[in-house]
Amino acid sequence: MNKPVPPPRLRMALIGCGQIADAHLQEAAKVDSVEVVAVCDMHMDLAKQAAARFRVPGIYDNLDRMLAEAKPDVVHITTPAHTHGPLTMKALAAGCHVYVEKPFTLDAIEAETVIAAAESAEKKLCIGHDQLFDPTWLDCRSRIAAGQIGHVRHIESTLGYPISGQFGAVVAGDPRHWVRQLPGGLFQNTISHPLYRILDLLPDLHPRVEARWDRTKYDFPTELWVQLRGAEITGSLTFSSSVYAQRVTRVYGDQGMLEVDFDAQTIRRHTAPKLPGAFGRLEMPFRQWREGARNLQRNLWRFLKCEIHYFSGMRNLMAEFYRSIQQDTEQPITNAEMLRVTRIMDEIFADCRSREERVEEFVPETRELEVVR
Numbered sequence: 001m002n003k004p005v006p007p008p009r010l011r012m013a014l015i016g017c018g019q020i021a022d023a024h025l026q027e028a029a030k031v032d033s034v035e036v037v038a039v040c041d042m043h044m045d046l047a048k049q050a051a052a053r054f055r056v057p058g059i060y061d062n063l064d065r066m067l068a069e070a071k072p073d074v075v076h077i078t079t080p081a082h083t084h085g086p087l088t089m090k091a092l093a094a095g096c097h098v099y100v101e102k103p104f105t106l107d108a109i110e111a112e113t114v115i116a117a118a119e120s121a122e123k124k125l126c127i128g129h130d131q132l133f134d135p136t137w138l139d140c141r142s143r144i145a146a147g148q149i150g151h152v153r154h155i156e157s158t159l160g161y162p163i164s165g166q167f168g169a170v171v172a173g174d175p176r177h178w179v180r181q182l183p184g185g186l187f188q189n190t191i192s193h194p195l196y197r198i199l200d201l202l203p204d205l206h207p208r209v210e211a212r213w214d215r216t217k218y219d220f221p222t223e224l225w226v227q228l229r230g231a232e233i234t235g236s237l238t239f240s241s242s243v244y245a246q247r248v249t250r251v252y253g254d255q256g257m258l259e260v261d262f263d264a265q266t267i268r269r270h271t272a273p274k275l276p277g278a279f280g281r282l283e284m285p286f287r288q289w290r291e292g293a294r295n296l297q298r299n300l301w302r303f304l305k306c307e308i309h310y311f312s313g314m315r316n317l318m319a320e321f322y323r324s325i326q327q328d329t330e331q332p333i334t335n336a337e338m339l340r341v342t343r344i345m346d347e348i349f350a351d352c353r354s355r356e357e358r359v360e361e362f363v364p365e366t367r368e369l370e371v372v373r
């Protein structure tokens with residue numbers, strides 16, 4: 001019997017050869033349906049270096065020229081957030097499908113314009129919500145579906161982002177850095193991951209949003225707390241610049257809790273002890289020990305098969321996106337979801353700003369009181 005002929009590979013081009021571009025080019029090389037044909041950066045030397053690292057034939061410092069000459073089917077946009085909207089519009093106008101890094105756009109108004117353009121051009125969009133396709137998150141989703149924690153009631157996401165670390169220091173040291181110019185500042189560039197992990201399980205279109213940001217020793221906000229309230233499910237997000245780098249989400253159900261650690265690539269399950277009283281104090285650490293051994297065995301096996309990669313989620317998402325183009329099926333992340341996440345992000349920053357303004361208005365009065373005293 002003749003083997004089915006695979007569909008031709010899709011021509012991929014990338015714009016923005018900075019930090020995250022390497023991950024895209026590296027993961028694209030592992031996806032059969034992708035052929036990387038060109039890279040582009042406004043700084044030609046960065047485009048040349050990326051092309052040399054990943055053996056890409058086309059090198060450009062101008063998007064229009066790249067679109068006209070390289071004729072990609074799909075464009076990956078890995079430039080700063082404020083450029084995502086205009087660059088996506090250009091790529092769509094040239095007849096390309098677009099994979100754009102998070103955050104999708106500058107705000108929801110721009111997101112609506114981009115989505116309308118994609119729909120009228122009948123082109124597909126993908127947003128870089130790659131952790132939803134990380135093997136550990138997929139495992140968490142299937143455990144929830146299997147009823148391991150009952151009905152989901154609350155999701156708690158924490159992002160530790162040391163401001164003195166590799167990426168934070170660059171932003172903190174340059175007041176004109178593009179991240180500092182975003183409406184939501186540092187958070188707009190960083191909270192997508194912990195936020196969409198919550199929203200993946202909190203389906204409300206308009207959850208109630210309460211958010212507050214704060215400054216430490218810097219002249220821009222570096223700490224953030226968000227509470228989300230849906231009809232049946234709540235969520236809380238903490239961004240801390242003073243704790244160690246970590247990416248953890250806890251999903252609480254009415255019968256148990258799952259803790260997903262993206263860095264350790266582990267899931268811990270917590271349920272009430274079955275044994276009574278003091279016996280339960282033995283049962284719980286025994287269960288934790290057994291679960292730890294299972295996690296170790298699983299990661300060891302994945303390690304031996306070279307399956308542990310920081311950006312596995314990105315590769316899975318990319319493969320799904322390209323498959324949806326080849327087979328003309330639904331995108332892995334819908335346009336409605338991209339818009340919902342963007343809207344909720346807007347609301348978070350609006351609430352933070354309004355609280356800050358209220359605090360600022362309040363300060364002179366307290367100072368007056370101090371003077372009177």
Ligand SMILES: NC(=O)c1ccc[n+]([C@@H]2O[C@H](COP(=O)([O-])OP(=O)(O)OC[C@H]3O[C@@H](n4cnc5c(N)ncnc54)[C@H](O)[C@@H]3O)[C@@H](O)[C@H]2O)c1
Nearest residue numbers: 016017018019020041042078079080081101102103128189
């Ligand atoms: N998925 C993830 O885990 C992840 C991780 C890091 C960054 N990101 C996202 O990726 C995007 C880029 O972040 P980064 O840290 O790689 O930024 P970066 O500043 O390191 O790189 C951006 C690159 O884009 C180029 N550029 C800017 N404007 C351009 C234009 N108009 N035309 C051509 N080139 C242009 C710059 O010269 C630079 O080389 C951001 O939206 C960020 O949030 C995602």
